[in-house]
Amino acid sequence: MRRLPKPTISTHTVFTACSSTASPNELKQRLLNVTPTVVAFAEQYELLANLRCLHLVGRRDSIDGQVSLTEMKDLYKRSLSSRTGIARDVYDELVSSVPNRICPLCGVGVVSTLDHHLPQSQFVDFIVTPINLVPACADCNKAKLAQYPKLAQEQTIHPYFETFAEETWLFAEVLHCSPPVLRFHVAPPPHWNEIDRTIVKRHFTVFKLASLFTANAANELSSLRYQLVDRLRGDAASIKKFLHEQTESCRDAYLNSWRSAAYAALSKDDWFLTSGFLQIPKT
Numbered sequence: 001m002r003r004l005p006k007p008t009i010s011t012h013t014v015f016t017a018c019s020s021t022a023s024p025n026e027l028k029q030r031l032l033n034v035t036p037t038v039v040a041f042a043e044q045y046e047l048l049a050n051l052r053c054l055h056l057v058g059r060r061d062s063i064d065g066q067v068s069l070t071e072m073k074d075l076y077k078r079s080l081s082s083r084t085g086i087a088r089d090v091y092d093e094l095v096s097s098v099p100n101r102i103c104p105l106c107g108v109g110v111v112s113t114l115d116h117h118l119p120q121s122q123f124v125d126f127i128v129t130p131i132n133l134v135p136a137c138a139d140c141n142k143a144k145l146a147q148y149p150k151l152a153q154e155q156t157i158h159p160y161f162e163t164f165a166e167e168t169w170l171f172a173e174v175l176h177c178s179p180p181v182l183r184f185h186v187a188p189p190p191h192w193n194e195i196d197r198t199i200v201k202r203h204f205t206v207f208k209l210a211s212l213f214t215a216n217a218a219n220e221l222s223s224l225r226y227q228l229v230d231r232l233r234g235d236a237a238s239i240k241k242f243l244h245e246q247t248e249s250c251r252d253a254y255l256n257s258w259r260s261a262a263y264a265a266l267s268k269d270d271w272f273l274t275s276g277f278l279q280i281p282k283t
Protein backbone atom coordinates (compact mmCIF):
# COMPACT_ATOMS: atom_id res chain seq x y z
CA MET A 1 0.00 0.00 0.00
CA ARG A 2 2.82 2.39 0.85
CA ARG A 3 6.25 2.44 -0.65
CA LEU A 4 9.20 2.45 1.72
CA PRO A 5 12.79 3.38 0.96
CA LYS A 6 14.95 0.29 0.67
CA PRO A 7 17.18 -0.23 3.74
CA THR A 8 20.61 1.22 3.13
CA ILE A 9 22.43 -1.09 5.53
CA SER A 10 23.95 -4.08 3.74
CA THR A 11 23.19 -7.72 4.36
CA HIS A 12 26.91 -8.31 4.96
CA THR A 13 27.02 -5.68 7.72
CA VAL A 14 23.94 -7.03 9.48
CA PHE A 15 24.90 -10.69 9.19
CA THR A 16 28.43 -10.02 10.40
CA ALA A 17 27.16 -7.98 13.35
CA CYS A 18 24.66 -10.70 14.31
CA SER A 19 27.33 -13.40 14.02
CA SER A 20 29.89 -11.52 16.07
CA THR A 21 28.45 -12.49 19.42
CA ALA A 22 27.36 -16.02 18.48
CA SER A 23 28.60 -18.79 20.70
CA PRO A 24 30.16 -21.26 20.92
CA ASN A 25 33.06 -20.31 18.68
CA GLU A 26 32.32 -23.32 16.50
CA LEU A 27 28.91 -21.78 15.55
CA LYS A 28 30.57 -18.42 14.98
CA GLN A 29 32.96 -20.11 12.55
CA ARG A 30 30.11 -21.80 10.67
CA LEU A 31 28.31 -18.46 10.40
CA LEU A 32 31.49 -16.94 9.04
CA ASN A 33 31.71 -19.76 6.49
CA VAL A 34 28.21 -19.11 5.13
CA THR A 35 28.48 -15.32 5.02
CA PRO A 36 29.25 -15.23 1.25
CA THR A 37 26.20 -17.44 0.60
CA VAL A 38 23.88 -15.19 2.60
CA VAL A 39 25.18 -12.11 0.77
CA ALA A 40 24.86 -13.81 -2.63
CA PHE A 41 21.30 -14.94 -1.83
CA ALA A 42 20.38 -11.38 -0.81
CA GLU A 43 21.63 -10.11 -4.17
CA GLN A 44 19.53 -12.73 -5.95
CA TYR A 45 16.53 -11.75 -3.78
CA GLU A 46 16.84 -8.12 -4.86
CA LEU A 47 17.05 -9.11 -8.50
CA LEU A 48 13.97 -11.33 -8.30
CA ALA A 49 12.00 -8.82 -6.23
CA ASN A 50 12.57 -6.16 -8.88
CA LEU A 51 11.27 -8.61 -11.50
CA ARG A 52 8.25 -9.60 -9.31
CA CYS A 53 9.57 -13.13 -9.24
CA LEU A 54 10.06 -13.81 -5.53
CA HIS A 55 8.09 -17.01 -6.02
CA LEU A 56 11.21 -18.37 -7.72
CA VAL A 57 13.34 -18.06 -4.58
CA GLY A 58 14.26 -21.53 -3.37
CA ARG A 59 13.15 -22.73 0.04
CA ARG A 60 15.82 -24.23 2.28
CA ASP A 61 15.94 -25.42 5.85
CA SER A 62 19.68 -24.89 6.31
CA ILE A 63 22.35 -22.64 4.87
CA ASP A 64 24.62 -24.87 2.82
CA GLY A 65 24.03 -27.71 5.30
CA GLN A 66 26.16 -25.78 7.80
CA VAL A 67 23.76 -23.52 9.74
CA SER A 68 20.33 -24.84 10.66
CA LEU A 69 16.97 -23.08 10.61
CA THR A 70 16.82 -23.24 14.41
CA GLU A 71 20.24 -21.64 14.70
CA MET A 72 19.25 -18.83 12.32
CA LYS A 73 15.97 -18.18 14.11
CA ASP A 74 17.89 -18.03 17.37
CA LEU A 75 20.41 -15.63 15.81
CA TYR A 76 17.58 -13.30 14.73
CA LYS A 77 15.95 -13.42 18.15
CA ARG A 78 19.11 -12.87 20.17
CA SER A 79 20.90 -10.37 17.92
CA LEU A 80 18.20 -8.40 16.12
CA SER A 81 14.80 -8.50 17.76
CA SER A 82 15.94 -8.70 21.39
CA ARG A 83 16.07 -5.29 23.06
CA THR A 84 19.63 -6.07 24.15
CA GLY A 85 20.70 -7.62 20.83
CA ILE A 86 23.99 -6.56 19.25
CA ALA A 87 22.17 -5.45 16.08
CA ARG A 88 19.04 -4.09 17.75
CA ASP A 89 19.84 -0.65 16.34
CA VAL A 90 19.22 -2.09 12.85
CA TYR A 91 15.80 -3.36 13.96
CA ASP A 92 14.94 0.05 15.44
CA GLU A 93 16.21 1.86 12.35
CA LEU A 94 14.03 -0.24 10.04
CA VAL A 95 10.96 0.30 12.23
CA SER A 96 11.55 4.04 12.55
CA SER A 97 12.14 4.47 8.80
CA VAL A 98 8.36 4.34 8.29
CA PRO A 99 6.68 7.76 8.00
CA ASN A 100 4.49 8.37 11.05
CA ARG A 101 4.97 4.70 12.01
CA ILE A 102 1.94 3.76 9.85
CA CYS A 103 2.00 0.17 8.57
CA PRO A 104 3.01 0.11 4.87
CA LEU A 105 0.99 -3.07 4.27
CA CYS A 106 -2.43 -1.70 5.26
CA GLY A 107 -1.88 2.05 5.68
CA VAL A 108 -3.92 1.97 8.88
CA GLY A 109 -2.21 0.14 11.78
CA VAL A 110 0.80 1.29 13.77
CA VAL A 111 4.08 -0.47 13.08
CA SER A 112 5.02 -2.70 15.98
CA THR A 113 7.17 -5.42 14.46
CA LEU A 114 9.27 -6.54 11.51
CA ASP A 115 7.60 -9.01 9.17
CA HIS A 116 9.71 -11.51 7.24
CA HIS A 117 8.34 -10.97 3.73
CA LEU A 118 9.57 -14.46 2.83
CA PRO A 119 8.83 -16.29 6.09
CA GLN A 120 11.57 -17.54 8.38
CA SER A 121 10.20 -21.07 8.48
CA GLN A 122 10.73 -21.62 4.76
CA PHE A 123 13.55 -19.26 3.80
CA VAL A 124 16.47 -19.67 6.16
CA ASP A 125 18.81 -17.60 3.99
CA PHE A 126 16.88 -14.34 4.54
CA ILE A 127 16.19 -14.38 8.27
CA VAL A 128 18.43 -11.37 8.99
CA THR A 129 18.52 -9.90 5.45
CA PRO A 130 17.35 -6.26 5.72
CA ILE A 131 15.38 -6.17 2.43
CA ASN A 132 13.33 -9.14 3.68
CA LEU A 133 12.44 -7.37 6.95
CA VAL A 134 9.34 -5.22 6.46
CA PRO A 135 7.94 -3.00 9.23
CA ALA A 136 4.33 -4.02 9.88
CA CYS A 137 1.47 -3.68 12.34
CA ALA A 138 0.53 -6.65 14.49
CA ASP A 139 -2.65 -7.37 12.49
CA CYS A 140 -0.84 -7.52 9.14
CA ASN A 141 1.90 -9.63 10.64
CA LYS A 142 -0.73 -12.04 11.95
CA ALA A 143 -2.79 -12.00 8.73
CA LYS A 144 0.11 -13.15 6.62
CA LEU A 145 1.69 -15.62 9.04
CA ALA A 146 3.91 -18.05 7.14
CA GLN A 147 2.27 -17.59 3.74
CA TYR A 148 4.66 -17.37 0.84
CA PRO A 149 4.19 -17.23 -2.94
CA LYS A 150 4.42 -20.51 -4.81
CA LEU A 151 3.27 -18.84 -8.03
CA ALA A 152 3.87 -15.34 -9.40
CA GLN A 153 0.24 -14.39 -8.82
CA GLU A 154 0.45 -15.39 -5.16
CA GLN A 155 2.83 -12.55 -4.32
CA THR A 156 1.72 -9.59 -2.22
CA ILE A 157 3.02 -6.03 -2.40
CA HIS A 158 6.59 -5.71 -1.12
CA PRO A 159 6.93 -2.12 0.21
CA TYR A 160 10.65 -1.87 -0.63
CA PHE A 161 10.02 -2.86 -4.25
CA GLU A 162 6.55 -1.43 -4.81
CA THR A 163 5.96 0.57 -7.99
CA PHE A 164 2.18 0.64 -7.77
CA ALA A 165 1.90 4.04 -6.08
CA GLU A 166 1.77 6.19 -9.22
CA GLU A 167 -1.64 5.12 -10.52
CA THR A 168 -5.00 4.67 -8.87
CA TRP A 169 -6.03 1.08 -8.24
CA LEU A 170 -8.08 1.35 -5.04
CA PHE A 171 -11.67 2.49 -5.36
CA ALA A 172 -14.79 2.71 -3.22
CA GLU A 173 -18.50 2.85 -3.83
CA VAL A 174 -21.22 4.25 -1.63
CA LEU A 175 -23.93 1.80 -0.61
CA HIS A 176 -27.21 3.66 -0.44
CA CYS A 177 -28.39 2.57 2.95
CA SER A 178 -28.84 3.97 6.40
CA PRO A 179 -26.22 4.65 7.61
CA PRO A 180 -24.29 4.98 4.32
CA VAL A 181 -21.58 2.36 3.87
CA LEU A 182 -18.39 2.53 1.81
CA ARG A 183 -17.36 -0.67 0.06
CA PHE A 184 -13.82 -0.90 -1.31
CA HIS A 185 -12.45 -2.80 -4.26
CA VAL A 186 -9.31 -3.09 -6.36
CA ALA A 187 -9.37 -2.23 -10.07
CA PRO A 188 -5.84 -1.93 -11.47
CA PRO A 189 -5.30 0.07 -14.67
CA PRO A 190 -5.99 -2.12 -17.73
CA HIS A 191 -2.52 -1.53 -19.17
CA TRP A 192 -0.83 -3.23 -16.19
CA ASN A 193 0.44 -6.73 -16.85
CA GLU A 194 -1.54 -9.64 -15.45
CA ILE A 195 0.94 -10.41 -12.64
CA ASP A 196 0.92 -6.85 -11.29
CA ARG A 197 -2.87 -6.77 -11.44
CA THR A 198 -3.05 -10.00 -9.48
CA ILE A 199 -0.49 -8.88 -6.88
CA VAL A 200 -2.50 -5.82 -5.77
CA LYS A 201 -5.72 -7.85 -5.70
CA ARG A 202 -4.09 -10.59 -3.64
CA HIS A 203 -2.58 -8.04 -1.26
CA PHE A 204 -6.06 -6.61 -0.68
CA THR A 205 -7.39 -10.09 0.13
CA VAL A 206 -4.52 -11.47 2.23
CA PHE A 207 -4.47 -8.46 4.54
CA LYS A 208 -8.29 -8.35 4.77
CA LEU A 209 -8.32 -4.71 3.71
CA ALA A 210 -11.97 -4.58 2.58
CA SER A 211 -13.40 -4.88 6.09
CA LEU A 212 -10.62 -2.80 7.63
CA PHE A 213 -11.23 0.08 5.22
CA THR A 214 -15.01 -0.08 5.54
CA ALA A 215 -14.72 0.17 9.33
CA ASN A 216 -12.35 3.12 9.12
CA ALA A 217 -14.58 4.86 6.56
CA ALA A 218 -17.63 4.42 8.82
CA ASN A 219 -15.74 6.17 11.57
CA GLU A 220 -14.74 8.97 9.19
CA LEU A 221 -18.35 9.42 8.07
CA SER A 222 -19.41 9.96 11.67
CA SER A 223 -16.96 12.81 11.98
CA LEU A 224 -18.24 14.36 8.70
CA ARG A 225 -21.82 14.73 9.85
CA TYR A 226 -21.31 18.05 11.60
CA GLN A 227 -19.45 19.52 8.61
CA LEU A 228 -22.02 18.45 6.03
CA VAL A 229 -25.24 19.03 7.96
CA ASP A 230 -24.47 21.93 10.29
CA ARG A 231 -21.63 23.86 8.65
CA LEU A 232 -22.57 23.43 4.98
CA ARG A 233 -26.29 23.28 5.80
CA GLY A 234 -26.88 20.37 3.45
CA ASP A 235 -26.14 22.38 0.31
CA ALA A 236 -25.25 19.79 -2.35
CA ALA A 237 -22.88 22.06 -4.31
CA SER A 238 -20.96 23.09 -1.17
CA ILE A 239 -20.79 19.48 0.01
CA LYS A 240 -19.49 18.34 -3.37
CA LYS A 241 -16.83 21.06 -3.36
CA PHE A 242 -15.78 20.20 0.19
CA LEU A 243 -15.55 16.46 -0.55
CA HIS A 244 -13.65 17.10 -3.77
CA GLU A 245 -11.08 19.20 -1.91
CA GLN A 246 -10.75 16.48 0.71
CA THR A 247 -10.18 13.96 -2.11
CA GLU A 248 -7.42 16.06 -3.64
CA SER A 249 -5.77 16.57 -0.27
CA CYS A 250 -5.82 12.84 0.54
CA ARG A 251 -4.66 11.86 -2.93
CA ASP A 252 -1.75 14.28 -2.65
CA ALA A 253 -0.55 12.34 0.40
CA TYR A 254 -1.35 8.78 -0.74
CA LEU A 255 -3.09 8.05 -4.00
CA ASN A 256 -4.30 4.60 -2.95
CA SER A 257 -5.24 5.18 0.66
CA TRP A 258 -8.70 4.21 1.87
CA ARG A 259 -9.34 7.92 2.55
CA SER A 260 -8.53 8.92 -1.03
CA ALA A 261 -10.85 6.22 -2.37
CA ALA A 262 -13.61 7.04 0.13
CA TYR A 263 -13.67 10.79 -0.51
CA ALA A 264 -13.50 10.27 -4.28
CA ALA A 265 -16.56 8.00 -4.09
CA LEU A 266 -18.52 10.32 -1.78
CA SER A 267 -17.80 13.40 -3.91
CA LYS A 268 -19.21 11.71 -7.02
CA ASP A 269 -22.27 10.04 -5.53
CA ASP A 270 -25.44 12.05 -6.26
CA TRP A 271 -27.52 10.17 -3.69
CA PHE A 272 -25.01 10.95 -0.94
CA LEU A 273 -24.63 14.58 -2.01
CA THR A 274 -28.36 15.31 -2.06
CA SER A 275 -29.81 13.19 0.72
CA GLY A 276 -27.56 10.28 1.71
CA PHE A 277 -25.45 12.43 4.04
CA LEU A 278 -28.56 12.91 6.20
CA GLN A 279 -28.42 9.20 6.97
CA ILE A 280 -25.15 9.58 8.89
CA PRO A 281 -26.21 8.97 12.48
CA LYS A 282 -25.33 11.42 15.23
CA THR A 283 -22.99 9.65 17.63
Ligand SMILES: [Zn+2]
Binding pocket: 103, 104, 105, 106, 107, 108, 109, 136, 137, 138, 139, 140, 141
Ligand atom coordinates in the same frame (compact mmCIF):
# COMPACT_ATOMS: atom_id res chain seq x y z
ZN1 LIG B 1 -0.91 -3.25 8.77
